[in-house]
Amino acid sequence: MAWSKPQIREIE
């Protein structure tokens, strides 16, 4: 798996 900028998404 390649490195990529991590993303987060809030669960409302």
Place this chain on the structure above:
Amino acid sequence: MIGPDDIPYLPRGVRLHFDRVRDTWVLLAPERAITLDQVGQAILAEIDGARSFGVITQALAAKYNAPAEEIAKDSAGFLGALKDRRFLELQP
């Protein structure tokens, strides 16, 4: 901004959890949750409350065969966002 000597940890009540319905990793805190991608989960899996951010970024650089500077920059932004939301703390 989190520095190489900082030691991050997940505060009491915050934990990593694999959500089988969403088929993704989530970070759970009391009454709050965020979903993570694979890289975010990999970063958090390295956090043990004992190793410094510098050591963690070196481990991730070896694991992903990517430049440590890029990993440190991306990880610091990610962990800073979690800290702002109180999903993460730094050892005093």
